[in-house]
Amino acid sequence: xxNKRNKPSPARFWMWFNPIGRETGGWAFILNRVTALGLIFxxxxxxxxxxxxxxxxxxxxxxxxxxxxxxxxxxxxxxxxAGILHGLNGIRIILTTFGIGVTYQKTxxxxxxxxxxxxxxxxxxxxxxx
Amino acid sequence: xxxxxxxxxxxxxxxxxxxxxFDEYKMEVNPDEYVLDAVERVxxxxxxxxxxxxxxxxxxxxxxxxxxxxxxxxxxxxxxRDMTHDGGTLKIEPLRNFPIxxxxxxxMGTLYSRLESVGARSVLPAPEAEIENPPATWSADDGQYxxxxxxxxxxxxxxxxxxxxxxxxxxxxxxxxxxxxxxxKRNPELLALVDCEHGVWxxxxxxxxxxxxxxxxxxxxRIMDLRTQIIKERFTRLFHKA
Amino acid sequence: xxxxxxxxxxxxxKYGETAWLWLVKIVTGPLLVIFVLIHFIVNHFTAENGLLTxxxxxxxxxxxxxxxxxxxxxxxxxxxxxxxxxGIILDLKPSRSTLKIVDWILVILxxxxxxxxxxxxxxxxxxxx
Numbered sequence: 001x002x003n004k005r006n007k008p009s010p011a012r013f014w015m016w017f018n019p020i021g022r023e024t025g026g027w028a029f030i031l032n033r034v035t036a037l038g039l040i041f042x043x044x045x046x047x048x049x050x051x052x053x054x055x056x057x058x059x060x061x062x063x064x065x066x067x068x069x070x071x072x073x074x075x076x077x078x079x080x081x082a083g084i085l086h087g088l089n090g091i092r093i094i095l096t097t098f099g100i101g102v103t104y105q106k107t108x109x110x111x112x113x114x115x116x117x118x119x120x121x122x123x124x125x126x127x128x129x130x
Numbered sequence: 131x132x133x134x135x136x137x138x139x140x141x142x143x144x145x146x147x148x149x150x151x152f153d154e155y156k157m158e159v160n161p162d163e164y165v166l167d168a169v170e171r172v173x174x175x176x177x178x179x180x181x182x183x184x185x186x187x188x189x190x191x192x193x194x195x196x197x198x199x200x201x202x203x204x205x206x207x208x209x210x211r212d213m214t215h216d217g218g219t220l221k222i223e224p225l226r227n228f229p230i231x232x233x234x235x236x237x238m239g240t241l242y243s244r245l246e247s248v249g250a251r252s253v254l255p256a257p258e259a260e261i262e263n264p265p266a267t268w269s270a271d272d273g274q275y276x277x278x279x280x281x282x283x284x285x286x287x288x289x290x291x292x293x294x295x296x297x298x299x300x301x302x303x304x305x306x307x308x309x310x311x312x313x314x315k316r317n318p319e320l321l322a323l324v325d326c327e328h329g330v331w332x333x334x335x336x337x338x339x340x341x342x343x344x345x346x347x348x349x350x351x352r353i354m355d356l357r358t359q360i361i362k363e364r365f366t367r368l369f370h371k372a
Numbered sequence: 373x374x375x376x377x378x379x380x381x382x383x384x385x386k387y388g389e390t391a392w393l394w395l396v397k398i399v400t401g402p403l404l405v406i407f408v409l410i411h412f413i414v415n416h417f418t419a420e421n422g423l424l425t426x427x428x429x430x431x432x433x434x435x436x437x438x439x440x441x442x443x444x445x446x447x448x449x450x451x452x453x454x455x456x457x458x459g460i461i462l463d464l465k466p467s468r469s470t471l472k473i474v475d476w477i478l479v480i481l482x483x484x485x486x487x488x489x490x491x492x493x494x495x496x497x498x499x500x501x
Contacts, residue, residue: 015295016463021200022292025337025350029292032334033460040453047489054495057426064424083408090401093335097398098358102351105337296463327462331394364391 024106028089035086042079073127081120088112134158135216139168141180142223143233150230152221153177161211165203166194168210169222169234182234189344192284196234197223202286204344225289227298241285244301248320250308252279258311280347281307287339287349299328303339303349306330310352314359325360393455400452407445414438430499439493446489454478 017030052059066072092108095101101108136158144150155172166184173180185191187206194205198213199221214220228236257268259277287303288294294302301309301324309324324330333353340350415423423429433439461474 016292018292018295021197021202021290022336023338023341025335025341026290026292029334029336036453036456036460040457043449043453044485047485050489050492054492060426060429087401087405087408090398091405094398094401096335096350097354099351099354102348102354105350293463297465299465325391327390331390331459332462360391361395 024109028092028109031085032089032093035082035089038082039079039086042082070128077120077124077127080123081116084116084119085113088116133216135161135210135214135218137168137210137214137217138219139172140219140221141169141172141234142221143180144224144230145179145232159210161209161216163210164206165196165198165208165210165213165220165222166205168220169196169205180234181232190282192282195225195284195286195289197221197225197289202290202342204284204286207344225285227288227291227294227302228285236285238283238285240298241283241288241302241304244305245283245308248301248305248309248323249312249317250279250281250305251312252281253277254279254311258313279308279311280345282345284344286342286344287347290338290342292336292338293332293334297328297332300332301329303333303353304347306333306356307347307349307352310356310359314356314363318363321360321363324356325364330357330360393458397452397455397459400448400455403448404445404452407441407448410441411445414441429496433493433497433499436497439497442493443486443490446493447486450482450485454482 016033019027019030022030049063052063089109089112092101092105092112095108096105136156139155139157140152141155142150143153155176157168157171157176159168159171164187166187169180169182170184173182182196183193184206185193187194189204189207192204196203196205198205198208200223202225203213210220222234224230224234224236228238228241231237253276255273256275256277257264257272259279261277265272281304283304285304287307291300291303293300306324306329309320312320314320314324330353333350335350335354337350340348343349423432458474458478462471466474
């Protein structure tokens with residue numbers, strides 16, 4: 001029987017994001033990976049956009065004016081959310097790697113996500129009422 | 131006393147050269163029976179072509195691992211009443227991340243050969259086996275007492291692992307747990323096997339393995355401990371260049 | 373195999389993801405938590421008007437600690453994210469040769485990003501002197 005499983009397959013790459021049958025830790029893994037990819041995209045976007053500063057006041061001030069629409073603010077909130085989620089999840093990974101909290105890793109995850117949610121809500125309120 | 135239930139079994143069928151499909155079997159069961167009993171009933175009374183594995187029926191041999199309603203289970207100890215209801219369906223599929231030989235039987239060859247390559251021990255001296263309420267100090271004599279290792283080599287952890295889903299070369303939780311129990315101090319040659327992209331660093335702390343292990347191996351904790359062992363070994367080797 | 377080659381096999385980590393690379397990733401992780409907090413607090417609370425005009429940014433960058441902090445932040449975040457990205461790419465099972473090419477691309481990307489960011493920060497800091 002030909003074993004097709006050793007060939008790299010795009011379908012199996014999407015298995016990362018398959019949520020069926022997953023438990024808490026599996027969700028944490030998906031969340032961490034998705035936020036990581038989002039943040040990488042944002043990082044390079046941010047660096048390029050900041051190049052506007054080198055164009056002097058017309059470049060930068062014009063650009064800032066453009067950024068004052070609600071779609072952009074939602075996008076910025078998503079970035080903040082991704083950063084908080086990824087950072088807190090990362091702390092969970094460091095703790096469990098060094099043996100701290102392995103037995104209660106699910107509780108740890110829920111607690112950290114609760115902290116994340118509250119922080120993101122605070123940010124959201126501030127960003128939309130400022 | 132529980133009444134009998136009427137349930138439907140949706141069993142994944144795949145013979146060589148065929149496309150995989152589900153066959154449905156309706157049956158009456160006692161909900162206190164195990165999922166494995168229902169699968170056996172299919173084979174015994176309805177369809178002799180069904181292929182599956184079973185042996186001890188008491189969670190020692192590790193042969194009967196399957197996915198029941200999308201979750202990895204050891205079917206000989208999984209009650210039907212925990213997985214469905216009267217009139218409900220049990221979806222039975224083979225383990226993931228192993229080549230399928232026929233229907234519900236998968237090829238466990240890589241699991242066994244890799245366990246051998248890390249020298250996973252099936253019997254451990256008592257001071258090295260993790261037991262409940264160990265004495266504060268072991269005396270020299272206590273090494274004569276031995277204990278069977280927790281791992282029954284059922285493969286549920288590898289089926290559940292998201293990293294094993296993307297890579298066949300990834301050693302997998304069972305094997306890494308076996309390497310951890312062996313210990314890097316005793317077997318430094320294991321370092322080359324586990325300190326690489328197919329070893330511990332492919333683990334992304336999803337903890338799915340521990341969630342499905344039917345036997346208290348806790349592979350996730352062991353992989354974390356193995357990482358600590360590797361880092362310690364690498365640091366000491368920095369200062370002890372032979 | 374002689375004793376020395378055997379111990380060489382044991383000591384040298386295999387190509388791919390290894391203990392050291394992973395260690396860098398998780399050391400830079402908490403560093404980033406700190407840097408992000410500093411970056412955010414300083415940019416949005418300490419700076420006048422939250423840096424929304426060109427003039428504000430120039431004035432803000434006059435303090436040499438600011439470009440210094442931002443450059444360090446950039447170096448750490450690029451390191452962490454590119455090592456992490458590499459880990460994700462490893463899950464795609466590239467062959468040895470593909471992996472070497474990927475590594476070169478990541479290194480060039482990282483060096484370019486950090487150099488560009490450093491140049492930008494220093495340009496802003498020296499504007500208007």
